[in-house]
Amino acid sequence: ILNVEQSPQSLHVQEGDSTNFTCSFPSSNFYALHWYRWETAKSPEALFVMTLNGDEKKKGRISATLNTKEGYSYLYIKGSQPEDSATYLCALVLAGGTSYGKLTFGQGTILTVHP
Protein backbone atom coordinates (compact mmCIF):
# COMPACT_ATOMS: atom_id res chain seq x y z
CA ILE A 1 0.00 0.00 0.00
CA LEU A 2 1.40 3.36 -1.06
CA ASN A 3 1.18 5.90 1.77
CA VAL A 4 0.97 9.55 0.91
CA GLU A 5 0.66 11.44 4.17
CA GLN A 6 -0.46 15.04 4.55
CA SER A 7 -0.19 17.15 7.65
CA PRO A 8 -1.82 18.79 9.36
CA GLN A 9 -5.26 17.32 8.68
CA SER A 10 -6.84 20.75 9.15
CA LEU A 11 -5.69 24.27 9.76
CA HIS A 12 -7.43 27.46 10.82
CA VAL A 13 -5.65 30.76 10.18
CA GLN A 14 -6.53 34.43 10.18
CA GLU A 15 -6.66 36.51 7.05
CA GLY A 16 -3.19 37.78 6.27
CA ASP A 17 -1.35 34.90 7.97
CA SER A 18 1.13 32.86 6.01
CA THR A 19 0.85 29.12 6.31
CA ASN A 20 2.38 25.92 5.08
CA PHE A 21 1.60 22.23 5.03
CA THR A 22 3.43 19.05 4.28
CA CYS A 23 3.10 16.06 1.97
CA SER A 24 5.26 13.04 2.82
CA PHE A 25 5.79 10.09 0.52
CA PRO A 26 8.08 7.11 -0.05
CA SER A 27 11.21 8.37 -1.81
CA SER A 28 11.91 5.28 -3.90
CA ASN A 29 10.75 5.10 -7.53
CA PHE A 30 9.64 8.74 -7.46
CA TYR A 31 8.29 10.12 -10.73
CA ALA A 32 6.16 13.20 -9.99
CA LEU A 33 4.37 15.03 -7.21
CA HIS A 34 1.16 16.98 -7.86
CA TRP A 35 -0.64 19.58 -5.73
CA TYR A 36 -4.36 20.30 -6.15
CA ARG A 37 -6.81 22.71 -4.57
CA TRP A 38 -10.31 21.40 -3.92
CA GLU A 39 -12.98 23.91 -3.04
CA THR A 40 -16.28 22.81 -1.54
CA ALA A 41 -18.84 21.71 -4.13
CA LYS A 42 -16.27 21.92 -6.91
CA SER A 43 -13.72 19.57 -8.43
CA PRO A 44 -10.01 19.43 -7.65
CA GLU A 45 -7.91 21.87 -9.68
CA ALA A 46 -4.20 21.45 -10.32
CA LEU A 47 -1.76 23.87 -8.75
CA PHE A 48 1.62 22.36 -9.54
CA VAL A 49 3.33 19.31 -10.97
CA MET A 50 6.90 18.82 -9.78
CA THR A 51 9.35 16.20 -10.95
CA LEU A 52 12.89 17.21 -9.97
CA ASN A 53 14.51 17.21 -6.56
CA GLY A 54 14.80 20.81 -5.42
CA ASP A 55 11.99 21.99 -7.70
CA GLU A 56 10.27 25.16 -6.58
CA LYS A 57 7.07 26.35 -8.21
CA LYS A 58 5.07 29.52 -7.62
CA LYS A 59 1.63 30.73 -8.62
CA GLY A 60 0.68 34.08 -7.15
CA ARG A 61 0.78 33.78 -3.36
CA ILE A 62 1.12 29.99 -3.44
CA SER A 63 4.41 28.19 -3.80
CA ALA A 64 5.69 24.65 -3.39
CA THR A 65 9.00 22.91 -2.89
CA LEU A 66 10.06 19.32 -3.45
CA ASN A 67 12.64 17.07 -1.78
CA THR A 68 12.60 13.67 -3.45
CA LYS A 69 15.59 12.31 -1.51
CA GLU A 70 13.85 12.62 1.84
CA GLY A 71 10.34 12.24 0.47
CA TYR A 72 8.48 15.45 1.22
CA SER A 73 6.95 18.51 -0.38
CA TYR A 74 5.83 21.75 1.23
CA LEU A 75 3.04 24.01 0.07
CA TYR A 76 3.18 27.62 1.22
CA ILE A 77 0.48 30.27 1.11
CA LYS A 78 1.60 33.81 1.76
CA GLY A 79 -0.90 36.30 3.16
CA SER A 80 -3.86 33.91 3.28
CA GLN A 81 -7.22 35.20 2.08
CA PRO A 82 -10.68 33.78 2.80
CA GLU A 83 -10.88 32.62 -0.82
CA ASP A 84 -7.89 30.35 -0.14
CA SER A 85 -10.13 28.22 2.08
CA ALA A 86 -10.16 24.78 0.50
CA THR A 87 -8.75 21.28 0.82
CA TYR A 88 -5.23 21.01 -0.51
CA LEU A 89 -4.31 17.62 -1.90
CA CYS A 90 -1.01 16.19 -2.95
CA ALA A 91 -0.71 13.21 -5.25
CA LEU A 92 2.26 10.97 -5.95
CA VAL A 93 3.19 9.25 -9.18
CA LEU A 94 5.68 6.39 -9.08
CA ALA A 95 7.87 5.26 -11.93
CA GLY A 96 7.58 1.83 -13.41
CA GLY A 97 5.75 -1.32 -12.54
CA THR A 98 2.02 -1.65 -12.23
CA SER A 99 1.72 1.76 -10.57
CA TYR A 100 3.23 3.70 -13.46
CA GLY A 101 1.18 6.82 -14.11
CA LYS A 102 -1.18 6.16 -11.18
CA LEU A 103 -2.00 9.29 -9.18
CA THR A 104 -2.23 8.35 -5.51
CA PHE A 105 -3.74 11.12 -3.43
CA GLY A 106 -3.17 11.97 0.21
CA GLN A 107 -6.12 12.65 2.50
CA GLY A 108 -5.65 16.41 2.16
CA THR A 109 -5.20 19.40 4.44
CA ILE A 110 -8.36 21.41 5.05
CA LEU A 111 -7.51 25.09 5.25
CA THR A 112 -9.96 27.62 6.70
CA VAL A 113 -9.04 31.28 6.52
CA HIS A 114 -11.03 33.48 8.88
CA PRO A 115 -11.69 37.14 7.95
Add this chain to the structure above:
Amino acid sequence: DSGVTQTPKHLITATGQRVTLRCSPRSGDLSVYWYQQSLDQGLQFLIQYYNGEERAKGNILERFSAQQFPDLHSELNLSSLELGDSALYFCASSATGGFTEAFFGQGTRLTVV
Protein backbone atom coordinates in the same frame (compact mmCIF):
# COMPACT_ATOMS: atom_id res chain seq x y z
CA ASP B 1 -14.72 24.56 -16.90
CA SER B 2 -12.04 21.85 -16.91
CA GLY B 3 -13.05 20.47 -20.29
CA VAL B 4 -13.82 17.06 -18.78
CA THR B 5 -17.46 16.06 -19.03
CA GLN B 6 -19.11 13.48 -16.82
CA THR B 7 -22.63 12.20 -17.21
CA PRO B 8 -24.95 11.85 -15.50
CA LYS B 9 -24.40 14.35 -12.68
CA HIS B 10 -26.71 12.50 -10.32
CA LEU B 11 -27.94 8.93 -10.28
CA ILE B 12 -30.28 7.22 -7.86
CA THR B 13 -30.72 3.50 -8.22
CA ALA B 14 -31.70 0.45 -6.22
CA THR B 15 -29.49 -2.22 -4.73
CA GLY B 16 -28.64 -4.99 -7.12
CA GLN B 17 -28.87 -2.78 -10.18
CA ARG B 18 -26.20 -1.90 -12.75
CA VAL B 19 -25.22 1.60 -13.86
CA THR B 20 -22.81 3.11 -16.34
CA LEU B 21 -20.97 6.36 -15.73
CA ARG B 22 -19.54 8.18 -18.70
CA CYS B 23 -16.52 10.45 -19.03
CA SER B 24 -15.37 12.54 -21.98
CA PRO B 25 -11.80 13.71 -21.46
CA ARG B 26 -10.35 17.06 -22.48
CA SER B 27 -9.61 17.29 -26.16
CA GLY B 28 -6.22 15.75 -26.82
CA ASP B 29 -5.83 14.07 -23.42
CA LEU B 30 -4.89 10.40 -23.72
CA SER B 31 -5.10 9.36 -20.09
CA VAL B 32 -8.28 8.89 -18.06
CA TYR B 33 -8.48 8.20 -14.33
CA TRP B 34 -11.46 7.11 -12.25
CA TYR B 35 -11.72 7.91 -8.54
CA GLN B 36 -14.29 7.18 -5.86
CA GLN B 37 -14.97 9.53 -2.98
CA SER B 38 -17.13 8.01 -0.25
CA LEU B 39 -18.44 9.95 2.73
CA ASP B 40 -15.56 11.44 4.74
CA GLN B 41 -13.04 9.59 2.60
CA GLY B 42 -10.41 10.95 0.27
CA LEU B 43 -10.05 10.24 -3.40
CA GLN B 44 -9.65 6.49 -3.85
CA PHE B 45 -8.02 5.47 -7.10
CA LEU B 46 -9.99 2.93 -9.11
CA ILE B 47 -8.38 2.60 -12.52
CA GLN B 48 -6.40 4.44 -15.19
CA TYR B 49 -6.45 4.12 -18.96
CA TYR B 50 -3.98 5.46 -21.45
CA ASN B 51 -4.86 5.62 -25.14
CA GLY B 52 -7.33 2.78 -24.86
CA GLU B 53 -5.21 0.47 -22.72
CA GLU B 54 -5.51 -0.18 -19.00
CA ARG B 55 -2.40 1.24 -17.34
CA ALA B 56 -2.92 1.00 -13.60
CA LYS B 57 -5.48 -0.54 -11.31
CA GLY B 58 -6.38 0.32 -7.75
CA ASN B 59 -8.59 -1.47 -5.29
CA ILE B 60 -11.41 -1.70 -7.79
CA LEU B 61 -14.10 -4.22 -6.89
CA GLU B 62 -14.75 -7.14 -9.22
CA ARG B 63 -18.31 -5.82 -9.60
CA PHE B 64 -16.83 -2.71 -11.21
CA SER B 65 -15.33 -2.56 -14.67
CA ALA B 66 -14.22 0.16 -17.03
CA GLN B 67 -13.00 0.73 -20.52
CA GLN B 68 -11.66 3.47 -22.74
CA PHE B 69 -12.97 3.59 -26.27
CA PRO B 70 -11.15 4.51 -29.51
CA ASP B 71 -12.52 8.05 -29.30
CA LEU B 72 -10.91 8.18 -25.80
CA HIS B 73 -14.12 8.54 -23.84
CA SER B 74 -14.37 6.17 -20.90
CA GLU B 75 -17.15 4.34 -19.11
CA LEU B 76 -17.23 2.95 -15.59
CA ASN B 77 -19.70 0.12 -15.10
CA LEU B 78 -20.91 -0.67 -11.60
CA SER B 79 -23.00 -3.80 -11.13
CA SER B 80 -24.79 -5.64 -8.31
CA LEU B 81 -24.86 -2.32 -6.53
CA GLU B 82 -24.76 -2.20 -2.75
CA LEU B 83 -25.61 0.63 -0.36
CA GLY B 84 -21.90 1.11 0.29
CA ASP B 85 -21.29 1.97 -3.35
CA SER B 86 -23.01 5.30 -2.81
CA ALA B 87 -20.31 7.87 -3.48
CA LEU B 88 -19.09 10.64 -5.72
CA TYR B 89 -17.27 9.21 -8.73
CA PHE B 90 -14.75 11.48 -10.42
CA CYS B 91 -13.16 11.14 -13.78
CA ALA B 92 -9.98 13.03 -14.58
CA SER B 93 -7.91 13.28 -17.72
CA SER B 94 -4.35 14.28 -18.48
CA ALA B 95 -2.29 14.67 -21.59
CA THR B 96 0.30 11.98 -20.94
CA GLY B 97 -0.40 10.43 -17.56
CA GLY B 98 1.35 11.18 -14.28
CA PHE B 99 3.85 13.65 -15.69
CA THR B 100 1.17 16.24 -16.50
CA GLU B 101 -1.60 17.78 -14.45
CA ALA B 102 -4.96 16.06 -14.26
CA PHE B 103 -8.21 17.87 -15.03
CA PHE B 104 -11.25 16.69 -13.13
CA GLY B 105 -14.84 16.45 -14.21
CA GLN B 106 -17.68 17.60 -11.97
CA GLY B 107 -18.30 14.09 -10.74
CA THR B 108 -21.29 11.76 -10.73
CA ARG B 109 -23.13 11.49 -7.44
CA LEU B 110 -24.39 7.90 -7.13
CA THR B 111 -26.96 7.08 -4.51
CA VAL B 112 -27.92 3.45 -4.00
CA VAL B 113 -31.18 2.96 -2.10
